[in-house]
Amino acid sequence: MSIIYMLLAISVCVAIVFFIAFIVSVRKGQYDDTYTPSVRMLFEDELLDISETETDDPSDNKPINLNQK
């Protein structure tokens, strides 16, 4: 039954690892903006799609003229 010492130690360690992961993610600002990522993830496919079909020569894609009125 002394295995329970070991099990307890493991379970507490696992819990602490997740707890630290939580603190780190808060500190990095993951919870500061909870809305934009939910919208952004829906764009990812679209982005890939374009970059595949795009012509290889970026200079072909004429940059817009800033002074144009």
Place this chain on the structure above:
Amino acid sequence: MQLCFHCGDSCDTQTIVFEEKSFCCNGCKTVYEIFSTNDLDYYYDLENTPGISPELTDGKFDYLENPDIVAKLLEFDEGSTSVVNFLVPSMHCSSCIWVLENLSRLISAIKSSLVNFPEKTIRITFSSENISLKELVILLSRIGYEPNISLEDFSKKPKHIDRSLIYKLGVAGFAFGNVMFLSFPEYFEVNEFWLERFKHLFRWLMFAFSLPVVFYSGSGYFISAYKGLQSKILNIDVPIALGIATLFIRSTIDIVFDWGSGFFDSLNGLVFFLLLGKFFQQKTYAFLSFERDYKSYFPMAVTRINRKGIYQPVEEEQVQIYDLKQGDHILIRNEEIIPADCILLKGDALIDYSFVTGEAIPVIKESGEKIYAGGRQKTGSIEVEVIKVVEQSYLTQLWSNEVFSKEGKGRFQNLTNSISKHFTIAVLSIAIITTIIWLYLDPSKAFNVFTAVLIVACPCAIALAAPFTLGNLLRIFGRNKLYLKEAQTIERLAAVDTVIFDKTGTLTTHHKNTITYNGIALSAEEELLLNSTLRASNHPLSRSLYEMLHAEQILTLDEFEEKVGKGIQASYKGQDIKVGSYTYVSDREAGKGPEKDLNRTEVHITSNDEYKGYYLFQNSYRKGIDEIFENLSATHRLAVLSGDNEGEKEYLTTRLPESVSLHFNHKPDDKLVFVKRLQQNGHKVMMIGDGLNDAGALAQSDVGLVISEDINVFSPACDGILDASRFKDITRFLKLSSKGISIIKWSFLLSLLYNLIGLGFAVTGHLEPVVAAILMPLSSISIVVFTTIFTQVVSRKLNAKIKS
């Protein structure tokens, strides 16, 4: 009617067809062109008509050429990489996020861009070698996302986000979960062999988990209780801190002397639930700012004109506003804000003060006249000489009033704290009396009973009633477009007995005027000529009159002359027309002719020197003000406090109930004093305003509410921002706030009931840890359920409105 493919406005004035799509203006068409040539068409697939029509005035961002200003704005600048953070108020949908995050496809010099939608900010990393900050800003403006750069950005400090509550909540939640597991075995199998061996380990582990909860998560309660006692106030945190301390000490003694398993699960649960309540109460609207002063309204820089000598060429220079000195000549372009008190030197000045003083109609200034800071120039460019620096100008001096330096509105005694005083005294006396009785009956149990009373009496449920009720209401209000700064505002809202309205911009709308014609009817030819004449003029009155008349045909005028401040004159095929002030059109000296009220805004017309009549401009009042005043006058004292002249007094007297007192010609300072005097007479005042001139009154009042037609544009510091479309619901919001207070009172009763049951166990000496572990979460959860259900019930009328 055709709708613009880009912005969704109706194309009633003109329609531009491009690639089989119709656009309302050239600006919209250009944005579409930019997007479609850069493969950003997906913008229009994501949402229907997501665009914003771009408005760009030449030279508006010239100040971004000044390296000092650029350095202030850039967040990071090293080598060729620069990072800048802009506030873009116009972003509103997923298309906006998409296009703003794909800016790099427009210009390769932009390395990446990241949107924070709730805050409406965009963080752009770009290569400063290939694109300047000015070009970047112009690019954003040209696609309709003009960043908001104001004087406030000048003193921007690195943003400090306080996340301590999340950490505390995390620690408490983590410990609570683990302690629950560890305390469970002892509740069921009391005398089992293995449990006997392990229970000491379990208990000391629970003790270890509780340490950070008591000393870190719960630290706020000890500090607040200490501060309360210092200022001789028994706030709600006093019994809470007492409860936490007793729980911890009693449990530690229990496990040290092996008397029992202690109350560690109750302790952790208590702290966790209390912090959860605090967290719930903190609903912030990141895209709104409730702390703004004139700094976020003023521009960051202006164009200074340097003249070295009379015959030397004029030199223009962009300078920061704080660098302006007395005697400097500055250039103010159309639609720009006057940053300091000045004297007009050159140009036609037509200054719109509606935001600053409450005057509804723009004022004409002539050369040599004084122009106060804060006004917005409406026609063309002017040159002015600074006579007072920014901080000393007439408007900004208002902010030196002590009201603005006060930290919050702390004098308010909230409901929870007022009940806590009686509660604490009652609990302490019960604890002492029962201990004395037990000392006679069985001295060995006296300590247990004493601590048990303090433990069950810990007002967890009481402390949760207000946060959850107010937090719920705050969210309901937010869904109904009343955005409050903090939950406490609702309690103050319920206590209000006097409501003061500003006139211009609050009771009236900013944009529309009601125009009525009085006089001899115009013939079709005259009307046509009038329309064509008005079209040629840039004066705001001509423009709004022209919009109202809806001209279908426009003549090319033979002759046209505009006299600033007087009127316009035009002729077509021998027909003559004069439009303007009475003295101008009738060639008479002031004071003669028909009686004229100076406070009214009129545009007179003569055709071929024959007087025809005049158009009368009146403020147009918001819908539902009759209803509001009628409903509110039964329960509240009402007043209208305006910075405008008395022109509308007669009209308002007839329209509003008699009990409403009307006050005109009040300067910003006067408004503040007015509110202060009412408060000194014991009234709780709510100020409803909109502009900078109300800022003092808003800060002084118990609740300062700002009406805003577009919540993204500037509004002065206040306790809440109300969308103008929900103006007529003010009565409902007030009623709901007082209903919220009754809900809190009922929850107090409910939680007192739980306390009584707990006390029953405690005074008889039967409080087992398991009883506390059931009672405490049960009371907390039932309070949360109770308040949530009832706030939903009382606000169903408001909520029904959102759905419809």
